[in-house]
Amino acid sequence: MEKIFVSSCLLGARVRYDGNAKTLDDQILATWRAEGRLVSMCPEMAAGLPSPRLPAEIESGASAQDVLEGRAHVIDKEGGIVTAPFVAGADLAVEVAREQNIRFALLTDGSPSCGSTFVHGGHFDGQKHEGEGVVAARLRAAGVQVFTQERLGDLARAIEMAENAG
Template sequence: MKIIVSGCLLGNNCKYNGGNNYNENVVKFLENKDYIVICPEEMGKLTIPRVPSEIQYSKTADEVLKNEAKVLSKNGDDVTKYFIDGANKALEIAKRNNCKLAILKDGSPSCGSNYIYDGNFEGKKIYGKGVCARLLENNGIEVISEYDVL
């Protein structure tokens, strides 16, 4: 079984600010496992670096996927299309490779599996899913965060 994993957790500089979220526990967990590295935001054609984005006004990823809510950048640009496109590409890769598990970066508007930010760019976390995480879950793929890997 192949595993989908957020590239930033492996040290790839694909985070919004051009950095990464390297996580040694994830790297150790993946030793001797078959995995595929993704970055849904990069796959959706967002630049690196990029202006931070959040799902707006405590809305859900399901609402974004149904075009009932938006993902906006901190400067007010509607970047919803990029997030949905990247999530769809990640899902296509997961399906093509029969992936049943994804380890994604929590807090991300794409990859958050336990929490996201509330959409006001004030650093307030709320329970919720990122767009890609939710799409993968809606299609039967288990999504966990770096905090769930021990």
């Protein structure tokens, strides 16, 4: 049975920067929870950031890979550099995935940690652009398939295929 790494906020934990959850109420997720497949984590909080906390974005013009390679930063809304806990959270996520042989992740899109199709543009003006957060990038580099909450059905099909393959 495949285990799934899941952003805690999608499971109702109030761990987001604004102190809220982003609960995903779906029967597929409820079934996986009942089967004991879900491994839940908020990488940012696991690395020591509080909730609530200042919003943070990857600096303008930079990618998650730039952050992971030390060429760019994650910056909070007041200009503070918060790169270290974001990278530490990504490393913790990969450690958990490896320890539990996790090949699939369901992450909250848009986040500088968990975004996997888009992130905010680095100006705190609501603008978004294609890209990924540091956790999504680190998990993908470790061989974990990453899905957004909008692609839950695709994740279910990928897991079914993996389990049917043996």
